[in-house]
Amino acid sequence: MKKFEFTINGNKYEVNLKDVDENIAHIEVNGTDYSVEIHREIKKNKTPRLVRSEVRQKPGEGHIVKKGSTGGxxxxxxxxxxxxxxxxxxxxxxxxxxxxxxxxxxxxxxxxxxxxxxxxxxxxxxxxxxxxxxxxxxxxx
Missing domain, CATH: 2.40.50.100 (RNA polymerase II/Efflux pump adaptor protein, barrel-sandwich hybrid domain)
Structure with missing residues (x-):
């Protein structure tokens, strides 16, 4: 995440650039989230983008079972x-x-x-x- 400070018409803005996905930038301005469109030529990336499917947990998986102390x-x-x-x-x-x-x-x-x-x-x-x-x-x- 990159941080920027802008002054527009005398007003100061703190901008956090969260993510850029093709021509859409996800930013946060003074604590409020925005999606803005960037007007530029979209460059095609030669490396494929991997998209993984959501991992689904089996019933009971991921739960910690606390074992009782033997008292020893x-x-x-x-x-x-x-x-x-x-x-x-x-x-x-x-x-x-x-x-x-x-x-x-x-x-x-x-x-x-x-x-x-x-x-x-x-x-x-x-x-x-x-x-x-x-x-x-x-x-x-």
């Missing part, structure tokens, strides 16, 4: 690496800040700590497993 918390891998040592098992009670496991990443041992307190519902990895960033390692309840 997932501990995710902070970065890619491999599991070096497990310090908890299913049923263990953990507090915020407890080290749950140690993983090796970039030739360093990294402590993965609990962000919340709870009980370990499931352990999704074992020693030696390779994980990617944001993989679920442990679920807490």
């Amino acid at each position: 918390h997932q501990v995710l891998a902070p970065l890619p690496g491999s599991i070096f040592k497990m310090l908890v098992k299913e049923g263990d009670e953990v507090k915020k800040g407890d080290v749950l496991l140690i993983m090796e990443a970039m030739k360093m041992e990294n402590n993965v700590m609990s962000e919340k307190e709870g009980i370990v519902k499931s352990v999704r990895v074992k020693v030696g497993d390779n994980v990617l960033q944001n993989d679920v390692l442990i679920e807490l309840v």
